Amino acid sequence: MHKLNLANLPTKIQRLSRWSAESGRNIYVKRDDQTGSEWSGNKIRKLEFAVQEALDAGCDLLITCGGIQSNHCRATVAVATHLGLKSAVLLRIGEEPPLDGNYFLDRLLGADVRFCTRDEYRDRRGAIMQEMADAYAAQGYRPYVIPEGASFGVGVLGYYFAMKEIVAQERELGVVFDTVVVATGSGGTLAGLQLSNLVNGFGKRVIGVCVCDDAAYFQDVAARISREALPYLVAQGELTAAQAAAWSASLKPADFSFFEEYVGIGYALSRPEELEHIARMARLEAVAFDPVYTGKATFGMVNELREGGRLRSSENILFIHTGGLYGLFPVSRMFSL
Secondary structure (H helix, E strand, C coil): CCCCCCCCCCCCEEECHHHHHHHCCEEEEECHHHCCCCCCCCHHHHHHHHHHHHHHCCCCEEEEEEECCCHHHHHHHHHHHHCCCEEEEEEECCCCCCCCHHHHHHHHCCCEEEEECHHHHHHHHHHHHHHHHHHHHHCCCCEEECCHHHCCHHHHHHHHHHHHHHHHHHHHHCCCCCEEEEEECCCHHHHHHHHHHHHCCCCCEEEEEECCCCHHHHHHHHHHHHHHHHHHHHHCCCCCHHHHHHHHHHCCHHHCEEECCCCCCCCCCCCHHHHHHHHHHHHHHCCCCCCCCHHHHHHHHHHHCCCCCCCCCCCEEEEECCCCHHHHHHHHHHCCC
16 A cells, blocks of 8 residues: 555454443444554544655645644644644634643644634635645645545545454454444545445445534535545555446445434533543543544444444444544543542
8 A cells, every 4th residue: 555654553453341241232442542642543544645645746734624622633733743744734713722632732743823713614614724725835835735634535545444454353353343333523434434345345334423514414525535535546456447437436425324413512512411421431441532523422322222222233333433532631621520
């Protein structure tokens, strides 16, 4: 594979024995929160491909965007600094933020930071990043713009190959996962997992748990960026051009599945019951989930594993832990411990 090699791979898979006993199902977690330290989490798998493309194009500046506590922005900044590149991030805020969590690391690692309002981020983030790119280009830089979450064609490759990694680990562990669950905030991780599942005929049920927006939105995103990924799979030797054309014609939004009921009160906003769930799981399994992504996704799993839930038909479930530990610290005062 033509990519950078930055993440600690393969990440381990462990069985959560007490949660499994409670639910009556075998629940495992893939520890993609342990892909690194500064670039921990799922984003580094995508960035290994995206940043390699930037380097191949001779770029020396990475620009990306996200919320004030974006794991993706922090990972992008860390990778840029590690490689001797400049970085700039567009961060969505409601008010002047404290220097904490991922935002602190963005600053510590040397990123240029630009803020925007929630409305500006929703309506113009792509245009604002292009304005940033144009301004840096005028200074002599060669910028490479990475969209939110690195959820675009080349980024999809990260979890396309992660699914192949999972299947190889199944053989080592002597278990077959019928269901794979992941938190979904920009769509690229779910798209990569399901595209690999479809192309390679793995026959798994792959489910994204929305932490923002709704299922219809993410179905459209996942189908679009999966199509964008197909030429890259040809370049990687995974598909022939004819096979890629066939998949491009056949892929549809309905091929991608999401649970949309666990967004709660909004992106990066937590309800007391979600925080209680995070604290309980930490004490049950010594695994820390974050309030933005994995906490909401596993809260949804607990509900869907109950009688009548949509996960009751599953036997061996793999949850992809996408990281987010640094995002716990800015909200620590919200927990009743």
